[in-house]
Amino acid sequence: MLSVEGLTVRAHAAELVHDVSFRIGPGERVGLIGESGSGKSLTALSLMGLLPEGVTAAGRARLRDRDLVGVPESRLKDLRGRAMSMVFQEPMTALNPLMRVGAQVAEVMTLHGKPRERARARAVELLGRVRLPSPEQVARAYPHQLSGGQRQRVMLAIALANEPELLICDEPTTALDVTVQKQMLDLIAEVAPALLFITHDLAVVASVCERVLVMYGGRVVESGPIREVFTRPRHRYTEGLLAASKLTPRGTRLPTIKGSVPPAGRFPGGCVFRNRCPHADVTCEKVPALTGEGHAHACWHPADRG
């Protein structure tokens, strides 16, 4: 349903996302994981046509039969909020502080042609659907009168209003309390159509998604079904990421990936991970291709299948 091929995002000379390809089927829930700076958010923003000024995307991305990259803004804005929607990381600043919540939910419907009265009624209905208590009251509230978790539910209500085919969530629970996180994730898993879920939290992705893409240095380095990738990682980066997230016995050192993510445009040539990889050698100076059916990886020295 969503197919992305050779998506590349550039800011001036620096290439921030390189040749990313993936597909999402109808109703499929796909996770996109990686550390900050790996290009996950830029990938999502380029699908929505919301890249910041001075950042451009190239390649091909299609939602069913509609192109998303390299098409004029006038055509994209008709898709945004209708065929695809996005929930952002920061619920505290994502809503207009001067406008009532109900009006902000209704807006996304009137924008795409629903009469005002019906949009208002449906807004209240949607606020109930994302399990906000007393939705009529919430609709009349201003954002500052709601908590972070409630605001994120409002964002979800906005995203779902026009029954989009694809929902993109960019770290939707990162800014929330742990207890609220769980409820939010359950809700997203329940209401989402096809889902692209961006996070750096492996546990979160495991609880929501069926398939996962691991990004590092602007490239997809590994992809496959959650269970396989998480139990038998092939790429050395995924391996390190999983090791770092495991609970370790008391008294032992926490395993970490050595070094840190280089700034954008400063990744090494060849395999982007080779300056931090314990297995790197001269062959890694060449770019490894993403190979494998189902469970794919881009690594010259993959971890053995256990």
Next chain:
Amino acid sequence: MILYLLKRAAVFVLSAAVAGVLVFSFMAVLPGDPAEVALGVNATPEAVAELRKQFGTDRPAAAQFFDWFGGLATGDFGTSYVTSSPIGEQINDRLGVTAVLVGGGMLVALLIAVPAGTFAAVHHRNPLGVAISAFSQVGIAIPAFLAGILLVFVFAVQAQVLPSGGYVPLAEDPVEWFRGLLLPWLSLGLVQGAVLTRYVRSAVLDVMREDFLRTARAKGRGRMGALWRHGLRNASVPVVTVLGLQLATLLIGAVVVERVFVIPGLGDLLLNAVAGRDLLLVQGVVMVLVLAVLLINFLVDVAYAALDPRLRGAR
């Protein structure tokens, strides 16, 4: 909301009282007894004492203050020591003229600054946007009276399409009223407009970086649509602050511009009062100007509450 407004109103009344004390004290410590001034150097001490009694300036300062300040509430500013005419009436005649002058100047400033500032923010990366910023910088450097003289030179002396000064009341001839005020409005408004353009630009730039504008675009609005629907009202909050400060500046600027264009406003009255050593009149005009500034600040606070629900307190 009501609590907020009551608080603001209390602040207004309190500052008015403090301002009254200050204005009165300043005038009281100025050298020059009005009775002595009125009678000249050859007056006998008895005559001076007699006149003091008549003026009431022989009473303790506190009594004089309460007499004067109490009168303000009813529009009674006392009677001039120099012309023996009631001061309230003179001020009342002039206040309307100055209000129209300042209001028109502000309107000119807004008509320039809102479109120009927004445009400069939206196009902040391309040459025209940068040019607007640079141009407004030049505007800031020009004082209102100089702008006035330049405008008179171009439109009244060279092109001879507008009068160089003078004032025709609206009731007498609306067209001449407008023509007479056009250059004063422009000379006040152009400069303030240039200053305001910069504030509007930076407020709009700030708002353009807000997450909720991205949300609006994610809903399906274009860049300009998002800015129009969600950005401008948010940007207006900081601009209103500056607007309040500028109105105060304009009021002071009007004093000078009234001189340049021979307009019978408060500024003209004030300067004449100073020249004629009419202390009570000076005191009255200064007090009215101070009250106007305080009132503007109060209105700015009210505007905040109208614009931003977060300031209104509980639902």
